[in-house]
Amino acid sequence: MANVFEDMLERSVPLYRECQDLTVEWCKRLAKPDTCIYDLGCSTGSLLLPLAKSISDIPGLRLIGVDNSKSMLDKACKKLENFSNSVELIEADLNSFSLGTTCVIVMNYTLQFIPRENRVPLLNKICHSLIPGGAFIINEKV
Numbered sequence: 001m002a003n004v005f006e007d008m009l010e011r012s013v014p015l016y017r018e019c020q021d022l023t024v025e026w027c028k029r030l031a032k033p034d035t036c037i038y039d040l041g042c043s044t045g046s047l048l049l050p051l052a053k054s055i056s057d058i059p060g061l062r063l064i065g066v067d068n069s070k071s072m073l074d075k076a077c078k079k080l081e082n083f084s085n086s087v088e089l090i091e092a093d094l095n096s097f098s099l100g101t102t103c104v105i106v107m108n109y110t111l112q113f114i115p116r117e118n119r120v121p122l123l124n125k126i127c128h129s130l131i132p133g134g135a136f137i138i139n140e141k142v
Contacts, residue, residue: 028054104134
């Protein structure tokens with residue numbers, strides 16, 4: 001699945017690339033020094049790579065990708081090997097993962113895979129972890 005994942009997304013999600021580009025732009029505007037940006041459900045790192053390239057000049061900013069699929073994270077790790085100082089990849093279930101204080105949390109096409117009964121608690125956890133002026137960016141195919 002990890003090998004064909006990006007191609008599948010580009011073909012099956014209308015305006016996928018445009019949403020990715022807009023998300024990068026918003027993250028650039030909202031990023032703060034000495035904080036972090038989480039990509040929840042980061043899969044193969046297709047958002048983390050352009051983020052790492054575009055916000056490398058913000059001191060102390062860390063990018064954290066979280067996914068529950070080792071094969072997706074392995075692919076992301078290869079893709080992001082030149083950014084290992086600023087990007088951390090974590091294998092975890094979002095329902096039990098603890099978020100640190102952050103300026104931006106991104107969730108691209110992930111909430112639909114969270115069981116309904118776990119969505120509100122997860123969204124509450126996300127909101128409580130944002131610093132004042134922070135943002136939650138969510139893209140979903142509906």
